[in-house]
Amino acid sequence: MATPLEAAPSTGRRAVDIAMLALAVLSVALLTYVTFATVSPETAQAVFVIDTAICAVFAAEFVWRWRIERWNRRFPLRHWYEVLGMIPVAHPALRSLRLVRIVVLLLRLARTTDRVFGERATQRFAERFSRPIVDAIKKPVTVAVLDEVAKVLETGRYPRNIARAVDEHRDLLRDLVTEKVKSDPQAGALSRLPFHDEVLRSLVDTTIRVLLDVLADPRTDEFFSGAVRENQAQIRAAVAQGLHEREVP
Template sequence: MEKSSTPARRRVALIDWVMLLLALASVVALGYESWGPVTDTQRRLIIAGDFTFCAIFALEFLWRWRGVRWEAAFLKRNWYEILGMIPAAHPAIRAFRLFRVFRIVVMLSRVGAAADRALGEDFTYLFVNRFKNAIVDSISDAVTVAVLDEVADVLGRGTYTRNISRALRENEAHLRSMIFEKLRQDPKAGRLSRLPFYKDISEALVDAGFRIVEEVLSDPRTDELVADILRENIKQLRGAVVLNNATP
């Protein structure tokens, strides 16, 4: 009687189910902290709990690595588990751009690593391979929306009009000479050069124009206007991405 060439499935140990439950619990806590009505006390508890989860994941990972005598191949096979050990709830991590996307990656890494052990080493691979198109579309749209949100936040705090005003002051001499050159070359404005005190009048007008433009650019209301315009454009782009994701 021939023996089957298919290797026996590894028996799932109790620790594998425990790690899966811990991963799910940590993901639920992070999800609640990200999108739920969290108080300051609850947030502190979630941060402390996340540190505890990460410590358990790290110790268990080191224990398994020690079991294979610290082979480098173990890290290559299980590199994504290291992402799951990052304390994504810590305030220092929140300072990074695209924090929400990073947190989702950490959450998926925790669940994927634990699911592979409890449900089979190829579970996450087969699951992702089966639904990879839907997953890629969802993640790409989520990343785009997160990037647009971050861009809108940065643009809303920008001082672009003051940057333009500073650039005008630095290049005022060059701009003045260019304006006078264009006035001389203009067929209609060139006729005014025959008028008395033409040079003094044109210089006074150019000076007044520079002063008015600089005052307008320095006015906080102009900053608010530019920020509103940029914010509306970002909002339209964000809405288009969400609508594209919702369209079958």
């Protein structure tokens, strides 16, 4: 069953499509030019004015099509890429945000694709190929992020951070351990022994001092870095082999 937009008068619809196609091609060309070429400030400003005017036409045409669809709430969701593609990113101040410009450029290419191959060509393409595309890029992205996180962890001094936290809360830890020992069914029976509290406090303080020395020792940093590297290698291998995607029987 045809949608209200598809049922619109063919002559007027075709004329609008041709005009929007021409504007889409022009906007893509202008955005590509100011993104990848070296232009003067005057040229960049002129392109921005033209691009903003084109975006305004895109917005008006988008509202017109939405009105024909009887303000269907799903219409903007189906054409979300058009909404984002209306952002006038040709402003000279946004020149450093090249990635944003490239994204908008791709979205406008999607709009052009719709004009050439049909109203929902981009939507059908995304539905058909989004899964293979995601599958193709998610492993390299995951490994790259993992490598960056591992580098940060290896260069940090996290055992020493733990040591500082233990030292700052030494009294709290002493009281906590003492309380747990006294409430333990087996160790609590020793509370009847002479000088129990003094001995227990001395043992706790000694344990904390030894723990602080161990955490502050450079060899602990080496141990932590080695553990991170080993786990990183295992995770990278698991991601590469797709072990995390296999169903558990």
